[in-house]
Amino acid sequence: MAQTHASNQQSQTQLRNESEKHLVTQIDFARAGIVTEQMKHVAQHENLDPDVIRQGVATGQIAIPANIHHSSLVPVGVGDGLTTKVNVNLGISGDMADADVEWQKVEVALELGAHAIMDLSNSGKTQAFRRELIECSPAMIGTVPMYDAIGYLEKALIAITPEDYLEVVRTHAKDGVDFVTIHAGMNRRVLESFRETGRLTNIVSRGGSLIFAWMEATGRENPFYEFYDEILEILHEHDVTISLGDAMRPGSTYDASDASQIAELIEIGKLTKRAWDKGVQVMVEGPGHMALDEIEANMKMEKLLCHGAPFYVLGPLVADIAPGYDHITAAIGGALAASSGANFLCYVTPAEHLRLPDVNDVREGLVATLIAAHAADIARGLPGARERDNRMSDARRRVAWDEMFDLALDPVKARTYFDSAPPAHDGTCTMCGKMCAMRTVNTIMDGLAIDLDTQ
Numbered sequence: 001m002a003q004t005h006a007s008n009q010q011s012q013t014q015l016r017n018e019s020e021k022h023l024v025t026q027i028d029f030a031r032a033g034i035v036t037e038q039m040k041h042v043a044q045h046e047n048l049d050p051d052v053i054r055q056g057v058a059t060g061q062i063a064i065p066a067n068i069h070h071s072s073l074v075p076v077g078v079g080d081g082l083t084t085k086v087n088v089n090l091g092i093s094g095d096m097a098d099a100d101v102e103w104q105k106v107e108v109a110l111e112l113g114a115h116a117i118m119d120l121s122n123s124g125k126t127q128a129f130r131r132e133l134i135e136c137s138p139a140m141i142g143t144v145p146m147y148d149a150i151g152y153l154e155k156a157l158i159a160i161t162p163e164d165y166l167e168v169v170r171t172h173a174k175d176g177v178d179f180v181t182i183h184a185g186m187n188r189r190v191l192e193s194f195r196e197t198g199r200l201t202n203i204v205s206r207g208g209s210l211i212f213a214w215m216e217a218t219g220r221e222n223p224f225y226e227f228y229d230e231i232l233e234i235l236h237e238h239d240v241t242i243s244l245g246d247a248m249r250p251g252s253t254y255d256a257s258d259a260s261q262i263a264e265l266i267e268i269g270k271l272t273k274r275a276w277d278k279g280v281q282v283m284v285e286g287p288g289h290m291a292l293d294e295i296e297a298n299m300k301m302e303k304l305l306c307h308g309a310p311f312y313v314l315g316p317l318v319a320d321i322a323p324g325y326d327h328i329t330a331a332i333g334g335a336l337a338a339s340s341g342a343n344f345l346c347y348v349t350p351a352e353h354l355r356l357p358d359v360n361d362v363r364e365g366l367v368a369t370l371i372a373a374h375a376a377d378i379a380r381g382l383p384g385a386r387e388r389d390n391r392m393s394d395a396r397r398r399v400a401w402d403e404m405f406d407l408a409l410d411p412v413k414a415r416t417y418f419d420s421a422p423p424a425h426d427g428t429c430t431m432c433g434k435m436c437a438m439r440t441v442n443t444i445m446d447g448l449a450i451d452l453d454t455q
C-alpha cells in the first residue's frame with residue numbers, strides 16, 4: 001500500500017513536471033496557480049500576500065518583467081496596488097558615444113534606487129554595452145529594438161525587412177532584456193486618423209517616427225503590427241514583457257487626447273489581449289505632454305481600453321514652455337498620473353528637448369521622478385508609504401542632521417547644501433539662524449529658558 005502511494009506520488013510529480021515544461025513566463029505560472037520566486041520577492045517588497053501578486057499577474061494587472069536570462073535581476077512588480085516604479089533612460093547615441101559616461105549614469109541610477117534602466121543605445125557596439133549592463137544590473141532592463149535596428153543592422157532604413165526587425169527583437173530577448181518597447185499600435189488605421197485630423201507637433205516618438213518613415217517608404221503595414229504574433233512567440237520564449245509603445249503620444253499639450261492618440265490606444269487595447277492570450281506580460285506606454293486637467297481622465301481611459309494593464313507614462317509634461325526645467329513639468333504631471341492610475345513613471349531630465357542628458361541631468365531627473373512617484377504613493381494611502389517621511393520629520397524636529405541626510409532621496413545633495421553654509425549656532429541652519437523654530441520650541445518643551453543671543 002505504502003509502495004503504491006509512493007509510486008502515485010512519483011507519477012503525479014512526473015505529470016506536474018511534464019505540464020510545467022510549457023510554463024515559461026510569470027503569467028504562465030500565475031495562471032497555473034504557481035507562485036514563483038519572483039512573485040514571492042515582489043510580495044515581500046510590497047508587504048503583500050504572495051497569492052495576491054500571483055492573482056494580479058494571472059489577470060495581467062501586474063507585470064513582473066524578468067527575462068529568464070537576467071540572473072542578476074532583483075524582480076519588481078508593476079501594477080495596481082503596488083508602489084509606483086521609476087525608470088531611467090540612458091545609452092550611447094551617434095553624437096555622444098562615450099560608454100564611460102553612460103556607465104556613470106548607470107551608477108547614479110542604481111545608487112538612487114531606479115527600478116528600471118532603459119538602454120536606448122542606437123549606435124556602435126550596442127550589444128556589448130547591453131550585455132554588460134544586464135550582467136551587472138539588479139534593476140530591470142528595457143530596450144527599444146527599433147532604435148537599435150538602424151545601428152545593429154547597418155542598413156539604410158528602407159532596406160530593412162520585417163525579418164530583420166524580428167531578428168533584432170530576438171537578439172535583445174536572448175541577451176536578457178526584461179521588457180521591450182514595441183510600437184505595434186500605430187497601424188494604417190491610426191495613420192489615417194493622423195492624416196485626417198492633423199497635429200501641431202506631428203509624431204514625436206523616435207521609434208514611431210522611424211516606423212512611420214519605413215511605412216511611407218515601403219508602402220507596407222507597420223511590421224511590428226503585421227508580425228505581432230511572431231514577436232509574441234519570441235518574447236514568450238524568454239519571458240520578455242511587451243511594453244506597447246505609444247508612437248502617437250502627444251508632443252505638445254495642444255495635441256493631447258486627440259484622435260491620433262486615442263485611435264492608437266484603442267489598437268493597443270486589442271494588442272494587450274492578444275499578448276495575454278499568448279502568455280506574454282504587458283505594460284502600456286502613455287503620454288507625453290498633457291494639460292493637468294486631462295491627466296486623470298486619460299489614466300482612467302487607458303485602464304478601461306487596455307483592460308487594466310499596467311500603465312507606464314513619460315511625464316506627462318504639463319506645460320510646453322520650460323526647456324531646462326522639464327524634470328519639473330514632468331514631475332508635476334507624473335505625480336498626478338501616478339495618483340490616478342499610472343503604475344510606472346519614466347524619468348524626464350532638465351535636458352529634455354535640448355540634448356542627451358549628462359550625469360548630473362540624470363541625477364536631477366531621477367530624483368524629481370522619484371519624488372513624483374513617492375508623492376503619489378502617499379496620496380494613494382499605500383501601507384507604509386509615509387513611514388520614511390515620518391522618520392524624516394522626527395529627525396527634523398530633533399535637528400538630527402546625519403539622520404536627515406540618510407533619509408533624504410538624494411543624501412549627497414542634501415549634505416552638500418548644508419555643508420556649503422555652516423550655521424553660526426549649534427542645532428540650527430543658516431535659514432533662520434538663532435531664530436531656529438525647532439531649537440526654540442525644543443528648548444521650551446525641555447523646560448528650559450530661551451536666550452536667543454547666547455544659545
Ligand code: SF4
Nearest residue numbers: 429431432436437438
Ligand atoms: S534654522 Fe530654520 S530651517 Fe534650519 S533647522 Fe532651524 S527651523 Fe529648520
